[in-house]
Amino acid sequence: MKVLVTGSNGFIGSTLVERLLREGHSVRCLVRRSSNLTWLNDLPVEYVFADLNNAGELGGMVADVERLYHLAGVTKARDEAGYLRGNYEATLQLLAACRDSGRRDLRFIYVSSQAAAGPSAAGRALNEEDPPRPISVYGRAKLRAEEAVQEYAREGFATIVRPPSVYGARDRDIYVYFKSVARGLLLLLGDGRMKISLIHVDDLVEGILLAGESERARGRIYFLSSDEASDWRAIGSIIASAMQKKPLVVHVPVGLLKPVAWMSQLGSKITGVPALLNPDKVAEMLQPGWVCSNARARAELGFRPRISLEEGMTATAAWYKEMGWL
Numbered sequence: 001m002k003v004l005v006t007g008s009n010g011f012i013g014s015t016l017v018e019r020l021l022r023e024g025h026s027v028r029c030l031v032r033r034s035s036n037l038t039w040l041n042d043l044p045v046e047y048v049f050a051d052l053n054n055a056g057e058l059g060g061m062v063a064d065v066e067r068l069y070h071l072a073g074v075t076k077a078r079d080e081a082g083y084l085r086g087n088y089e090a091t092l093q094l095l096a097a098c099r100d101s102g103r104r105d106l107r108f109i110y111v112s113s114q115a116a117a118g119p120s121a122a123g124r125a126l127n128e129e130d131p132p133r134p135i136s137v138y139g140r141a142k143l144r145a146e147e148a149v150q151e152y153a154r155e156g157f158a159t160i161v162r163p164p165s166v167y168g169a170r171d172r173d174i175y176v177y178f179k180s181v182a183r184g185l186l187l188l189l190g191d192g193r194m195k196i197s198l199i200h201v202d203d204l205v206e207g208i209l210l211a212g213e214s215e216r217a218r219g220r221i222y223f224l225s226s227d228e229a230s231d232w233r234a235i236g237s238i239i240a241s242a243m244q245k246k247p248l249v250v251h252v253p254v255g256l257l258k259p260v261a262w263m264s265q266l267g268s269k270i271t272g273v274p275a276l277l278n279p280d281k282v283a284e285m286l287q288p289g290w291v292c293s294n295a296r297a298r299a300e301l302g303f304r305p306r307i308s309l310e311e312g313m314t315a316t317a318a319w320y321k322e323m324g325w326l
């Protein structure tokens, strides 16, 4: 089957492309002329060079594909306009290209984010029926993109998946914790008891494929997370044992976060580089939890995450070491 993948050179996209090729699909990768193709090099894929924010470059590329996995997105931007451009406006352009193609049988699978749904209350996992309450500009931009995809789903076949934090080989976000543990330090916010859902990239890719295959998935939204949520103390200690390290555990007082975030944001305005810590990130860290339930994906898609946190973190640590990242 011929498929198109946007965001194909990124962390999740390149892992999806490898899996699609293993399954025997013919894969068209949408990349930009400026994209780093390291993770796609040597793979037998077809490239189309286009920027999703440039409608003029998108004509014709979906005319002969049966599935479109839309993973392109911006998780770090300097300002709200950057998040909207990279997530919402880019999705609008792609949907317009799908409409123009006249292909009603095309399946459109959009990789959104748990951020579009917002945080969970203490002790309760979010499900897809909960009204979305994003608390960051990123989450709001993803939600607007979801709304556009749902509108498209009235006329075509579209499905939305929402992963929580994703980890695994090639990830550079949770990698920060590995790097810190390698240096002998494990930083925990407050008491480290905030619970989050996580998913290993290979389990996520499995869920994305299932979403693309199921008739039932038409117009549906699915959280794709591991079965159990974990708190940061547990995650930190699993990372430490995956690396066979005994780091010094430092509890960062919650009150320190806001001033540091404002300074980091100011630095970002001056340098133009997105801040690692900003007021949105702090707001996210101060929530009771970020836990979502995969019950609907289990029931409707047959989704079964297979990789335990211990197994996944151990494999990820081994990959970072092999690549010389640690």
Ligand SMILES: NC(=O)c1ccc[n+]([C@@H]2O[C@H](COP(=O)([O-])OP(=O)(O)OC[C@H]3O[C@@H](n4cnc5c(N)ncnc54)[C@H](OP(=O)(O)O)[C@@H]3O)[C@@H](O)[C@H]2O)c1
Pocket (backbone or CB within 6 Å): 006, 007, 008, 009, 010, 011, 012, 013, 030, 031, 032, 034, 035, 036, 050, 051, 052, 053, 070, 071, 072, 073, 074, 075, 086, 090, 111, 112, 113, 114, 162, 163, 164, 165, 166, 167, 173
């Ligand atoms: N990683 C996570 O923990 C996580 C969690 C939940 C949801 N998600 C979602 O999953 C998707 C993939 O995330 P990721 O972690 O794999 O991100 P990533 O490694 O940063 O990849 C993002 C991809 O999007 C592409 N892209 C961005 N703007 C584009 C545009 N205007 N035109 C064409 N391509 C564009 C990037 O291309 P360039 O290389 O050219 O920039 C890159 O290929 C995103 O939509 C993200 O919101 C990620």
